[in-house]
Amino acid sequence: MVNKLQFGKLPKDGDGSQTVVRQAIDEAIGSLGGPIHKTIVWHMNNRGVFANPKKIDINFFYDNLRELLGPGADMIMEDTWEHLQKQHGVRFDHDFERKHSPAEKIQKVMEIGEA
């Protein structure tokens, strides 16, 4: 199913989109403040979420983040998605955009990038 995704400046290869998503996650967590960023990354590393620096399982990341930060995880996912939109011009059609959570949209971007 194609959801009229506009890649914008996002690399269309799997590795490139993984790297960009990882950077967007870093930016979103970093916006909370340096020490918090370090703490969250430390917890994620302990859980094996960031085991592979070039590949990230967004659902595994989101589940662990929610377990650690509760509702705060949704803010981080939302900011990650906003970052992808603003910095890389990633867009879905309005209907898909409205019906899906940021985690689902990021997952879709990565799936399409890998296809």
Next chain:
Amino acid sequence: MEQQGYLEIKKQRTNLVVGLIVALVAVSALVFLTAGSEFELMVSDLSRIATVGSAVAMSLVVIARQKISGLFGRTYTSLAAGLILWLAAEGVWAYYELGQGSERPFPSIADALWIAGYIPFMYYLYGTSRFFGKGIKRHTVVIVTVAVAGFMLFSLNAILSVFDTSDPESLLPLAISMMYPIFDAACVIPAVLIVTNAGRGQLTSVPWIFIAVILFVIGDSLLGMTLVIETAEVYHITIILNAGYLCVAAGLIWYNRMFITSEKKLIK
């Protein structure tokens, strides 16, 4: 390792809750046992200075370790500013009651400090609400806002009834008195919403500072009632305010321990 980490977090939370309960019981017992005695004013005033002072001290530790950048850097700095203003207000109030021993002026410098303290406190509450309040249903926001607005209007009406509005000299005290329920309402809306949204997240399940705000508003409302029903018994209000200040201190201890991980631990 993950399971061990979770158990460690759970243990730390239990320790903090036990510590908070012990501190609460000790301070409240002191206030309760001296109520009605010649030491009431002194114990009441000094206990509030001590409890808000402990929160100020912890907030300064947080700023020193975290610095002021990022959402949490900005909001926790703002929280510290609010607490410092409230500590100053408590200090001035104690000076009126214990130092001067005279009739407490109203409005006073203490009122100016208390009211000024609401602004940075609100910045903290609304700033962090986006983080702690994700997922709150729109109808919950509407219900809480309507309930709080209703209570605020009731409080304003009760305050209006004790002032002679035809006397120009009573207008300033009236305006100051009305500011408290208005600011309390603005603070308690995000606090109640966040508390109803709590319980999730190993690091975020207890919204200490939001619970404290609810206690402050309860204390303030009771204080407003003493104005209306003209009672001199206020020791229970001191107990509630102390509980609020200690809850803020506990929240800051938690934040300092769990959110700002030490370099030593990060290297491990």
